[in-house]
Amino acid sequence: MGIQNKKSSIDWFIIDRVKQLRIENNLSQHDVAVHLDLSTGFIGHIENPNHRAKYNTLHLNKLAKLFKCSPKDFWPEQPL
Numbered sequence: 001m002g003i004q005n006k007k008s009s010i011d012w013f014i015i016d017r018v019k020q021l022r023i024e025n026n027l028s029q030h031d032v033a034v035h036l037d038l039s040t041g042f043i044g045h046i047e048n049p050n051h052r053a054k055y056n057t058l059h060l061n062k063l064a065k066l067f068k069c070s071p072k073d074f075w076p077e078q079p080l
Helices: 010-024 030-037 041-045 057-067
Strands: none
Touching: 010 030, 010 057, 030 041, 030 057
């Protein structure tokens, strides 16, 4: 059976935005995991299309504090 996408387009938009900010700020998956009180493996699963893991609103609020931005900065301007 082929791999099916387990995340929606909005999930991927948010994941890609977080990853972009993580890289721009020279942070590793481990750094983000520590800030969110999660395992590094969980962050890896979020960024991997073969796993269902994704960020929730609590994660996004904590990430906004980490990146010194608004939680709304993780969302697209227009619906996808």
